[in-house]
Amino acid sequence: MSRRYDTKTTIFSPEGRLYQVEYAMEAIRHAGSAVGILATDGVILATEKRVVSPLLDQSIISKTEISNSEKLYKIDSHLVCAVAGITSDANTLINISRMTCQRHTYTYGQKMPIEQLVRRVCDIKQGYTQYGGLRPFGVSFLFAGYDKDFGFQLYLADPSGNYSGWKAVAIGTNHNSATSMLRSEFKINKEQTGDNIEGTKELNLKEATKLVVKVLAKTMDSTSLTSEKLEFSFVKKVDGKIVTEILSPKKVDELLKEHKDVIEED
Amino acid sequence: MSKKLNFLESSFCKVLRPPQLNLRIIKPSSMAVFAFVLFALFIVFAGVIYDLIVEPPSIGVEYVSIFQYNGSTIVAMAGKNCVAIAGDTRFGVRNQTVALDSNRIFKINNRTLFGMTGLNTDILTLRESFKFQMNLYNLEEEREISPKTFAHNVAQTLYSKRFGPYFITPIIAGLEGEDYTPFLCATDLIGAMEFPKSFVVAGTGEESLMGVCETFYKENMEPDELFEVISQCLLAAVDRDALSGWGSVVHVLTKDGITTKRLRTRKD
Numbered sequence: 180m181s182r183r184y185d186t187k188t189t190i191f192s193p194e195g196r197l198y199q200v201e202y203a204m205e206a207i208r209h210a211g212s213a214v215g216i217l218a219t220d221g222v223i224l225a226t227e228k229r230v231v232s233p234l235l236d237q238s239i240i241s242k243t244e245i246s247n248s249e250k251l252y253k254i255d256s257h258l259v260c261a262v263a264g265i266t267s268d269a270n271t272l273i274n275i276s277r278m279t280c281q282r283h284t285y286t287y288g289q290k291m292p293i294e295q296l297v298r299r300v301c302d303i304k305q306g307y308t309q310y311g312g313l314r315p316f317g318v319s320f321l322f323a324g325y326d327k328d329f330g331f332q333l334y335l336a337d338p339s340g341n342y343s344g345w346k347a348v349a350i351g352t353n354h355n356s357a358t359s360m361l362r363s364e365f366k367i368n369k370e371q372t373g374d375n376i377e378g379t380k381e382l383n384l385k386e387a388t389k390l391v392v393k394v395l396a397k398t399m400d401s402t403s404l405t406s407e408k409l410e411f412s413f414v415k416k417v418d419g420k421i422v423t424e425i426l427s428p429k430k431v432d433e434l435l436k437e438h439k440d441v442i443e444e445d
Numbered sequence: 446m447s448k449k450l451n452f453l454e455s456s457f458c459k460v461l462r463p464p465q466l467n468l469r470i471i472k473p474s475s476m477a478v479f480a481f482v483l484f485a486l487f488i489v490f491a492g493v494i495y496d497l498i499v500e501p502p503s504i505g506v507e508y509v510s511i512f513q514y515n516g517s518t519i520v521a522m523a524g525k526n527c528v529a530i531a532g533d534t535r536f537g538v539r540n541q542t543v544a545l546d547s548n549r550i551f552k553i554n555n556r557t558l559f560g561m562t563g564l565n566t567d568i569l570t571l572r573e574s575f576k577f578q579m580n581l582y583n584l585e586e587e588r589e590i591s592p593k594t595f596a597h598n599v600a601q602t603l604y605s606k607r608f609g610p611y612f613i614t615p616i617i618a619g620l621e622g623e624d625y626t627p628f629l630c631a632t633d634l635i636g637a638m639e640f641p642k643s644f645v646v647a648g649t650g651e652e653s654l655m656g657v658c659e660t661f662y663k664e665n666m667e668p669d670e671l672f673e674v675i676s677q678c679l680l681a682a683v684d685r686d687a688l689s690g691w692g693s694v695v696h697v698l699t700k701d702g703i704t705t706k707r708l709r710t711r712k713d
Contacts, residue, residue, distance in 0.1 A: 253584055254584075255580070255584070277581060277584050277585070278581070281577045281580050281581055282577075284576070284577065284580070285574070285576075288573070
């Protein structure tokens with residue numbers, strides 16, 4: 180029945196749904212997972228690699244500083260993003276984001292505010308769901324960054340062009356179980372706040388990292404957590420300056436060793 | 446009736462006198478008129494009136510070219526596995542000095558320094574433009590740009606404005622490659638590159654600089670000696686140039702990093 184209404188983005192179905200956009204979101208659900216947590220002193224993003232093969236040429240990592248990231252990209256010196264979905268679609272949007280940030284800096288002499296960048300990317304994505312006759316981008320982004328007006332922020336931008344700010348979010352495979360785990364960790368009971376309202380915990384970056392590792396350990400398909408399968412990235416303040424770092428495989432291994440008690444809990 | 450007039454005549458007219466206009470009715474000859482018109486046209490078309498109106502004779506001229514509107518001087522020298530680049534810090538508008546701390550030499554990365562002389566607004570705009578391009582380069586290539594590549598980028602950016610150029614003279618100084626070979630490059634305002642091995646000068650004080658650098662430069666100088674030589678050369682030149690001076694800054698780039706020192710020049 181939906182066959183008639185799903186071949187074009189420019190048609191609504193009788194139930195008022197845009198099938199192409201929904202199918203795009205479906206593409207994300209089968210992609211490698213990505214988790215992001217907003218802490219009081221930083222943001223952490225972690226992703227699970229999909230293309231892991233010994234035949235991949237990794238020699239360039241040892242020679243230079245180039246990061247081997249499959250799903251994490253630096254947009255500017257204060258902004259990093261994680262990708263879930265079709266990588267080539269993501270590359271186009273990442274190029275656009277990078278240019279947008281530089282153009283803002285050229286015009287205004289300051290770093291682009293995070294929400295403005297996210298809105299710009301989402302407006303482009305929305306355009307592809309309404310006119311042009313082109314298919315939507317099959318990518319969801321997790322944008323993590325810092326600006327001086329609103330501090331550390333974490334946003335999720337999905338293929339429909341919607342975005343929202345999150346304290347913790349998971350996308351990709353097994354995102355339901357990851358999200359429920361995050362929710363239970365963040366929830367503070369009514370008794371504890373003493374306010375009779377349910378609140379959310381405030382984590383610092385170290386606790387957030389621990390939580391991310393725990394969530395990934397539970398929700399990932401593979402048994403072992405190594406730098407082969409995982410990537411991490413931080414946005415934090417070091418000596419008063421904002422630093423965005425996509426961890427090299429060596430540093431990922433160190434981090435996983437540090438938190439291995441959490442992994443081996445179960 | 447005549448009695449009344451007689452009265453007027455007798456009292457007022459005796460005091461008031463009509464002026465003595467010894468008017469002669471001039472009737473010039475046609476040749477004379479022709480000569481007069483010809484002379485008038487001559488002084489108009491020959492530009493005498495134009496010159497008197499546009500540029501009244503004065504002592505000296507405000508500026509001859511747009512490069513003298515702000516005025517600045519920069520010099521770069523190569524030593525042994527090191528380069529130094531020095532420049533003045535005056536920001537002026539014609540003969541009026543406005544600021545003493547305008548920076549014309551910018552760090553592109555740990556291996557490359559980039560200085561510009563000429564029109565200050567173009568210097569500032571191009572600084573932002575190159576920051577833009579370098580940020581994108583770093584994000585996409587995930588490495589730092591080499592000085593030679595950056596020099597080509599500068600030349601291309603300047604040539605893209607071939608028929609409405611930026612009025613600057615850029616100098617690129619850096620250390621190229623694994624063995625940190627000194628690299629110097631200067632281009633003109635539309636991107637004609639030149640790669641000298643010894644030193645390069647630019648700005649309103651370039652003529653004095655050329656002479657003094659030629660005298661004091663020698664090859665394979667160590668960083669300390671290079672700093673001394675380039676400082677003395679710059680000071681000698683800016684002290685002689687009306688449009689440069691009011692403070693100077695010297696950067697020495699070696700493989701261990703960049704050392705920056707400020708020197709006192711004549712404050713005039």
